[in-house]
Amino acid sequence: MELTIITFCVLGTIIGSLLCLIPSLHIYNVAGIAILVYIEFRSLIPEYAMVPFFMSMMVAFAFLNTIPMTFFSAADESAGATILPSLDMLKNGKGRDASLLAGIGTLMGVFLLVLLTPFFYKVCTYIYAISRVHLHWIIGLILVFYVMSEWPKGAGRGRTPWEKFRNGWYNLFAGLLTFILASLTGLILTTKPLAPPQLSFQNIMPVFVGFFAFPSIIQTFLSKAKYPVDQYESRYVNAGWGDLGYAALPGTVGGLLTAMIPAVTIGIASIFSSHITNHRNLIQSSFERPVEPHTVVRVHTPEIYYVQERIFLIAGGINKIIYYVGAFLLLFVLTDITPNGMGRGGLNILMKPLTTPQKGDYFIMLAAVIFSSGLSMLLLMGFTHLVIKHFKKLTNSIRLIYIAITIFLVVLVFLMGGGLVDVKAGFMALLVAAVTTCIGSIPVFFGCRRSHCMAVLLVPIALNMAGYGDTIARILKLV
């Protein structure tokens, strides 16, 4: 049995690693395909090995997804945690650093998961039990804060008040429009899903592919940005122990937010955690006369940018592993207060019909996570080196790669969205993806937060938890 579990962990890590290198392909899409395969060959794959297999795939994704996000700008929603500084680093020839810093953060997150085990059993269970009846207004507050934290924007440029107003609010209104349209989409699709019942377990897939994958691909096709081919390599990573320490708190806070609150993803959680734990590398200056007596003038140094860049990447890595892996790991925390576990996230929803957590499974899963993390980190280092070595070839043929990926995603959406059951359902899935692509393109091309697209889940979940699901159905005439 132990050997079977280890074998499936290795298999899951390798399969997850290879598939995660495909830009714009999300692990939940891969998991959906894997579940279909498992259901067909259920007698060949033991259930006790199936769950570690999926867990290992998730761990591999958390590590290796950094590579397409960093080097090929293939952003999903979780990219909000890592992508901005990593793109800047890539432009400066430090793509390797960006990739490995995120990987180190993810590895650190694994150790934190181990250390947080007593916290999960002794504290999180109470937080879960108390908060679950209040989630609707918690999510509501998150939405309000998330939207308002983008305000104000603009640098006051413009000659007339109208130009200044336009300059400041142009992309904020785009963000609000994205939020409203995504909310409407979510309300329509959760009130009356359009996916065929036989493939409903993947009904959200066309939505997310449309929101995040296709707009990124369009952006890549239109972009004329050129990244320096010379990406430097060295034996070292440009970070210190202090950076790891600074990153631990925002990463853990953000990760726990994503693990405990439904529909809150990395992009949103990282905004919160950075606000909660914000610290500036400010140097107190003594040679400038302060305006107010008995105060000092603090200045930003250039170093602050680079320190915050590193902290952002490392914290993003921690955030990612706790979001993807920790949320599923919490399913196995079985106590008297949480007899059915505290699982959240897409993999939890996919797995629940197939498996029931038992006492003792938590430690098996934790062991699978640790084992898979070690393998994944080694694979990350290896693949990063390979990508850098062939970076010129890859960037020269980036359009070809993206054409192939586009075709693959279109076929995937068609088949998994309903085409396997009925051709009409497949085209309906493509229509959904087309609509969400249009909505997802607004933040990309108008310059606002892509996480506004997460309103597709947050708003319907908050309203349904508050008991207004039927009211919404009546208002929308979708009874």
Next chain:
Amino acid sequence: MPKKHLSKKKRTVPRTRHSVVDEEGLCPTCGYFCATLLTCPRCGARVEKRISIRLIKIISVAGSLAGIILLWTAAHLKEPMLVNIEDIDEKMNGAYIRVAGKMVSYLEDTSRNSLRMKIDDGTGQISISAFNKLSQFKKIHKDRLPELGDQVEAAGSLSETQKFGIALFLPVPERFRIIKKLQLKSYHLADISPGLAGTLARISVFVSSYEKRKTKKGIILHSFILSDRTANISMVLFDSEMERIPGQARELLFTKGLELDMPVKITEYKGRLQASISDYSKIKMIRRLSSKEMDRITKAGKGYGTTGTPPVNSFDRITSADIGASYSFHAIIAEAREMGKGILLLLDDGKGRMEVVVWDSLREQIKDYGQIAIGIKISGVFQISEYKGKLQLKITRPETLHLEKKAE
């Protein structure tokens, strides 16, 4: 002044592929890549040659608005698929489906404003939950609330877990409807046969006895004997069930001398038929019986047994008041006359004579049908009926008929 023609300077540097600079998207002052921005975010200079994506922006916004309308239209026109419960599998988790079948369980939880039902569509059973929707459900369905046995249809979201099985969530009470209300058939207790086990029926009975007892395992049972003028039937309730009985229903059950009309489900336990009340709110008082009447019913006739074995009777005691009741008779075939689609028999039990028609359609169901002849003894359960003002016997339970074989 005439315009000077500017002479074109000869290029001294050869034009090669690498010396042509693509300035599109670059800031003219600092060279920062500004992409689509009008103003450089680094130095604030105006970007002259920004990458134009105006068309993409227009398509995004217009496509989103048009797309939302399309999605809404598709959702509005969509009808949820009717699914057999046995066909539900793991891939359907989260599906929006419709199930139709017979209501086999209905529980209201007023403290949580929730409702739980179970539907059986013949291929399986599924539980339907409506959390925090009970008051809304009652408001919408008003006086047409579902009852056990009704044919109903519900559309909702499927939830599937390995631990708890499948369940349907009903977030919108309007998505539940009653296809056909069950019309409960009334039975005399004597007419209730083992074939009716599992069905719902309406009976008019009174509580002839009540006993509270404790089993060896310490479980408290409340045993009722329900009686009408044809037979008895037992009803056993656990203590926990007794506590859930509404006050009015409890009062009716425990008040002596009341003839009650109640919907029951016929069940079987260790070979004996039992009744269990399906809806306590539907128990109604028909009339009050006098103690004489109760005595007459409980003590009258020998062989007054529990359901399934109607009491033995004789032809001389049958009156028009017995029309509809079933009794056991032992008689001899005095006359036999063929008629269109059956045989008219005149039975004589030594105390009286009554006619019965044995229809050809019952041929296969009556054992020893071929033995029917004058002088043969016949016994079984017959129902008292009337034809053209004359009392007659009717065969409702042909499996109980026994014909004595002719001596060889």
